[in-house]
Amino acid sequence: MRRRKPISFDTTLRNPGRIPQFISILKKFEGKEIDDEIALALEGEIIRQKIFEPTKGTLGTYIAKYDKKFSFEADDKSANASEKVSTIFERWKEEDPGSVSLNDIVYLLKNTITAHKDKGWKGGWESRLHTQFNFLNELGFVRVVKGKKIIISENGNLMIHEYENGYPKNEMYDESFEQSAFLNAFAKYQINNPYRSNTISVNFFPLVLNVIKYLDTTYNRPGISKQDLPFIITWGNNDYRTLGEYIYKFRKKFGYNTSDELVYEYAMNLLDNSTPNNILAPASKEFIKLKKRDYKFDKIMTETPDEVIRKLRLTMLISLRGAGRFIDINRNENTKINHVLSTYMNNIDFGEDVDSYSKYMGKIDNSLMFESNQVETQEEKDAKEVAIEDWANKYDWSFFEEEMMNSVEKRPSSHLVLKYIKETARLEFLSAIVIKKALPDLKVVANYKADDQGIPFSTASGGRNNQIGADIDVFENEVHAILEPTISKQRSFQVEHELPSIRNHVLESAKKDVADSNHYKEWFSLFIASNISRDVGDQSELIRQTNGVEIYPWDIVDFVNYSQNVRSIRDYKKIREYAMPQKMPGM
Structure with missing residues (x-):
């Protein structure tokens, strides 16, 4: 029943980075009609790829029967069902995304519950699926409605241009596509849409x-x-x-x-x-x-x-x-x-016509597209520099350490500005500020996208369209250094994706400086991360020996503490104990 209510937004997908992840998983099921089987398979694939990670209390705890918010009976009533649920859950928890079979995850969904019930959907995991996609229905990215075929709109496909199976296709990730998709959606979004029971226009x-x-x-x-x-x-x-x-x-x-x-x-x-x-x-x-x-x-x-x-x-x-x-x-x-x-x-009155609303919302307005690697104006560059310097002067070292770790751990910030910057861009912003606070005379050029106050919207775009793609460029006399922060704590991602990308950024920066007859004669990079493994140290040394590119890994906390006593950017050219290359005994 429709009634007058205050405007509200669904908070199920509070982190916007998860929206293209969910839609790219949905892509596998496009055109299929949502029945009970497809609903569980879709939710299972989302969990299998670890886009959504339920707790042991829900996904890992066998429930034989439930009869409170809705009625439920476990599919497997055998004596060892509880043990099997626990075993599969622990294996899923420990292994990489996509490693456990979809059949195993669906088995968990048929023998566990989440105490959630939405109208028109079965209680439990089916209803959880509905909550995950309903706001995306409202924004016109998708049509996920029980009993109807799954549709991903033109704008929904724009949102996942850079995604596949829940994750970016490669490390050269261009966020302009999803930014364009968000703008297209919110420009048209009406509170009185068929998915809401609100009377206001x-x-x-x-x-x-x-x-x-x-x-x-x-x-x-x-x-x-x-x-x-x-x-x-x-x-x-x-x-x-x-x-x-x-x-x-x-x-x-x-x-x-x-x-x-x-x-x-x-x-x-x-x-x-x-x-x-x-x-x-x-x-x-x-x-x-x-x-x-x-x-x-x-x-x-x-x-x-x-x-x-x-x-x-x-x-x-x-x-x-x-x-x-x-x-x-x-x-x-x-x-x-x-x-x-x-x-x-x-305002357009769509009534209950879901299909007409979806078609209207799903079309792309080319006037609302952001260009990939659009050249910044001098005013935009200046705003970022001013913001970096202001923050460097305003806050103490403990603030930066805490907020950088919040970013890596994906903890929400209580700061009135940082709370609205997603973790990846937030870490780049804070890293630029820390290096400026440490060395006020440095020229710091941050390559993230920002508003007219220099506050980041998103990370640097990566190397596309003749752009080098470094996160942060730092200049001191004849030195051109590059800062490359990452929120990823995964060994494989740091070694296989981040380090090769950083190597290329340093090589391309040096080549460009030489070609442009710039006065820089020394190039290196600081890799700023958490949970740095010995493999990172090994790979950094291999890159130095093979390519002549110097990459210095820095743990975030160590980076902030060390920054309090530096006099030159060259002071960071140190191999810390945790990043020492491994050697055979006696070497």
């Missing part, structure tokens, strides 16, 4: 952009506070002028040092259909008492605003300002912003 992203532009042009107020987002979340139509006036009047009356409780009261009044939205007033105590369990405080004030910023940053049209307290238009992308507002502000 809102084109969410155009509404946000219009409110920001209105406040800027009318009152010279660039950007909106994160604390203003609850007003947008509780708004019920595309009338951005009235909404902009509401936000302006609230801030004029109360300023920006207001409590979340006060904002909640005024946002709640926008949900009360018995009161006018063009008059600034708090919700009545009766309305708040009646609706506070339905329209939860934490959801409106914290959880949904966080998801809004996280999702809209994926479009690369939103900048972070004021130490993360404000969002604004990314002025590097004014052309795309104007196109979104001129093309996608009109």
Whole structure:
């Protein structure tokens, strides 16, 4: 049943990097009708490739019978079923993605449960599959509906251009395809779509952009506070002028040092259909008492605003300002912003027509495509340098150590800016800052994509279209060094993918410098990672002997601590004990 609700975003796939992973697994099942068998096989393949990793308490614990949220009976009722479930789970947990057979994983799904039930889907793992894909249905990337054939849209295929079997096809990974896909999706996204039971007619992203532009042009107020987002979340139509006036009047009356409780009261009044939205007033105590369990405080004030910023940053049209307290238009992308507002502000009533909505959402608008390896303007380069220097001066060493390890361990950051940067780009950003903090006179050129404030959207693109693809270039007198951070802790990835790529970056940088008659005479790289194995040290030494390329592996914590006492970039040219090449006894 449709009813008026605040705007919310699904948080099942909070990490955007997982979206192309899930869709690329779905590709194997495209065109198949989803019945119980296909649903379990699809969920099984997602788990088999470790795109989703359930716990032992769910996937590794045999359940003979369950009858609470739904009814379930294990497929295998033999005496050794529990032991078999545990054995297969432990083998899956220990081995590489894709190693365990799909039959074994499906066996686990038929004999374990996750206590989850969605309408129209069987309780347990089938319903878990629905939660994983339902928001992707809304964004028009796919159509995953029980009883219908699986469809991946044109835009969904754009999203997985660089992916296969859940992972990037190679280390030269170009994120511009998925960034274009995200922008295409959010530009068109409507809250009143067939997958949601919400009565409000809102084109969410155009509404946000219009409110920001209105406040800027009318009152010279660039950007909106994160604390203003609850007003947008509780708004019920595309009338951005009235909404902009509401936000302006609230801030004029109360300023920006207001409590979340006060904002909640005024946002709640926008949900009360018995009161006018063009008059600034708090919700009545009766309305708040009646609706506070339905329209939860934490959801409106914290959880949904966080998801809004996280999702809209994926479009690369939103900048972070004021130490993360404000969002604004990314002025590097004014052309795309104007196109979104001129093309996608009109709300379309699709009713319950899933197919028409999917076709509309799935088409690619070429005006919203990002170019691969687009040449940066000088202003964009300068913004990154300013941000790196500002952060280097602002934060202490312990902050960088903690946040770099958060990135590697894929732990969420509580920092108001870093929390909205995905781990890979976050580690590149922090590595550039650390080297600048250590050696303030260095020229640091970070190659990640960033907004007009120099805050990263995504990692460096890799070596494509005559671009070398180094993560971070560092220049000191006659030295051209390269920093190459990775969040991967896997030995095989570090040795087989990262080190050959770094070798090529150093070789190509040196060749280019020589060809361009630059004054640099010394080239080397710092490989910054966690869990560095002896094999990394062995391979680095082999590259040095074979290619003449110097790669110095640095453990993240060691890198940060050592950086506090360096005087030159050459001070990092050391083989640390943990990266010493292995030798036969007596050598």
